[in-house]
Amino acid sequence: MSSGADNPSSALATPETDGAPGVLRRRNDAQASRRALLEAAAALFDERGYEGATVRDIGERAGVDAALIARYFGGKEGLYLAALEETERPPLPTDPFAVFAKFLGKSDENGSNNPICRAMVSPSLSPALRDQVGALMARRVIGPLAQRLADDGVQQPQLRAELLVALALGTTLTRSSGTLTALADASLDEVHAVLDPLVGALVDRTR
Template identity: 45%
Template sequence: MSDPRAAARSPRRRRDADSTRAALLKAADELFAERGYDHATIRDIGERAGVDAAMIARYFGGKAQLYIAVLHEEMSDDIPQDMLDPLRMRHLVDRAVRRGPSPIFQVALRPHDDPQAQAASREQLHRRIVGPLVARLTADGVDRPQEKAEILTAAFVGVLTARASGAFDRMPDLDADELTSLLLELLPPRH
């Protein structure tokens, strides 16, 4: 007689769990970017992932924890270059052009209804975008680096969001290279 617990620990079952978890993370990342945290439903995430939505509770605990896992999946332990670095800006713009503003940018537009998701988004926005920019501006001797970093971040998020809003005639036609180039022209050069 075989031990049912051994089957649960089998490599095949682990691969299935890994692929289910990965599919949920990918679907959630896409839907959070497209609709925002508050409008991406657990059911829609499960459908896009091709799995039962109940798996979200099993693997993550709930929608807020899944959202936090998406945020952590996107980051590394390294503090990224500031957004004024041309390669970093190109990466951020390219992602927004392809998939919409990232979940951490959405917190700059409107607070999430869920306090846990709000806190996680805000923390990542400051860790990955505002903080590196403050460090750069401080190193450059810029007056009021925190305030200026926050304003630059808000302007950048606004541009990425406005591009997809339909409110402007030419911005939606700009590809990632053109948009990055124009943004770098408008933002202050490094001293």
């Protein structure tokens, strides 16, 4: 019988089955470090916002090397999205005007520093991260909104739900850039006064 060193299949044995406590311990350590980073990131993002929570602070709060953020999540944005995925949050409203107001108001607080806003429009987003952002938005926002529109008899509910979100995010990013001064200087009430009729037309079941 050949020894484990001569058997190529031995390299595929898992820590659970090959009796290698050192390998199993390293796997458990990695899982614990990842969990600690997620919990620390969720807390700090809530306390300080995206820009205010640095990778160094997150690593210190988690008690692990901050370099592991890049290893496990691909960077700060990946960690933010992972924290959003695993954090229990109240569902967004499904009324289209309430969804529009929620997005416009929340994003207006953070402007272009909101990683979800940036990720939604970034041309350099990796395919994996783009899929993650798309799945997150579909599950938490666009899917429920599209279902509400479908129930209300609105035609092309998926397209209209996505256009509504795009209108809110595009307006927010343009306002925060400051390049269009009238839009940048306008209050949220003024923006709503102009755009709410567009939202109404967008979700009109007769159109």
